[in-house]
Amino acid sequence: MNHFVSGLVFLLAVMMCIIHAHADIRTIMPGGTVFLGEEGLDISATGIPDGGQIAWWAPGTARNEEPADIITVSSPDSFYVSPSEFSGKEGLWYSWPDRSLVFQVKRPQVSVRVYDETADFDATGKWIPRGDMVSFRISSNVYEANAWGGPEGNVDIVLISPEGAKYSSVSGPSGSFSLTGIPLTSSLTSTGPVWSTGGATVGTWTVQAELSMNRIKDNMPDIGAGVSAPVEILIQNVNPLIKQPVAIEVGTPAPDKTPKVMPTTVTAYTAPVTKPPTPIQPLQTLMQIPAPTFTPVPTPTYTMVQTMEPTPVKTPESTPAPEPTKSPLSVLSIIGAGLVLMVLRKT
Numbered sequence: 001m002n003h004f005v006s007g008l009v010f011l012l013a014v015m016m017c018i019i020h021a022h023a024d025i026r027t028i029m030p031g032g033t034v035f036l037g038e039e040g041l042d043i044s045a046t047g048i049p050d051g052g053q054i055a056w057w058a059p060g061t062a063r064n065e066e067p068a069d070i071i072t073v074s075s076p077d078s079f080y081v082s083p084s085e086f087s088g089k090e091g092l093w094y095s096w097p098d099r100s101l102v103f104q105v106k107r108p109q110v111s112v113r114v115y116d117e118t119a120d121f122d123a124t125g126k127w128i129p130r131g132d133m134v135s136f137r138i139s140s141n142v143y144e145a146n147a148w149g150g151p152e153g154n155v156d157i158v159l160i161s162p163e164g165a166k167y168s169s170v171s172g173p174s175g176s177f178s179l180t181g182i183p184l185t186s187s188l189t190s191t192g193p194v195w196s197t198g199g200a201t202v203g204t205w206t207v208q209a210e211l212s213m214n215r216i217k218d219n220m221p222d223i224g225a226g227v228s229a230p231v232e233i234l235i236q237n238v239n240p241l242i243k244q245p246v247a248i249e250v251g252t253p254a255p256d257k258t259p260k261v262m263p264t265t266v267t268a269y270t271a272p273v274t275k276p277p278t279p280i281q282p283l284q285t286l287m288q289i290p291a292p293t294f295t296p297v298p299t300p301t302y303t304m305v306q307t308m309e310p311t312p313v314k315t316p317e318s319t320p321a322p323e324p325t326k327s328p329l330s331v332l333s334i335i336g337a338g339l340v341l342m343v344l345r346k347t
Helices: 002-023 213-219 283-287 328-346
Strands: 034-035 050-055 069-073 091-096 101-106 110-116 127-129 133-140 155-160 169-172 175-178 188-192 203-211 231-236
Touching: 002 213, 034 213, 101 110, 110 231, 133 203, 188 328, 203 213
Parallel strands: 034 101, 127 231
Antiparallel strands: 050 069, 050 091, 091 101, 110 133, 133 188, 155 203, 169 175, 203 231
């Protein structure tokens, strides 16, 4: 009986593990993480009944205040994290009005890179020698919702050939590897060397990651959120940086049967260039030419030298007595006498 009970307990534990692993993607426990765009979630374990309400408080506000938004949950066993209702309101949501934690909303993120495992370098946007082993590395935050890794996986890798063909699987050292439903176990998940490029078509390949978990890629197809930005790789035998020599075939050219037209030489007459005469300037212009300036030569000045005879020194004995000064009346008298005498002679 004890063995039967022990076996029953063990069987129930195994069943719980199986149920937990299967329901981990969709079943949300109190305080669990949900992502914008997820649909078909079961949040009944959080205690939200049909028609119950959840509330969100803006950052920096206390829960004893009125919430910034309240949403009514119509079906807690099939809940949709609608981007139109929850975008911009990421964070913690609580039940209303009792304010118990329900879940945390996050915006999904995803990106992909291609790695050359043979040469050990990041080949994203670069050349991969044909024949090298390739792995895919996915960065995403949706791994938080799938610690166990359910059967649906989290992400799909889209691989497109140079001809436009879409591949759902690749072949590597471990055989065929499916590119759909890849579980993510950490923020950076590597597939390992899963693709042998020896039989790959030469040319440019396109790689993109899509979050298939609970149809995120369909409900939120934003680049970087539901789907990653596409990246390219060039697969060929020769490094594209090495320029190949151009082969030139040397041979006898075939005769040209096209009738040839002899060119006619036409001599163009070029008129001599005549230099125009220099215009004669008008008289007025000539008259305006300033006359030469002459500096006058000063006239020489001659100084007369006067020779003076020495004045004899007169002694007091020889000095004549001064003559009396003649009066003008005596002179007139003399002249008048002369005139009378002349008249008398004529008579």
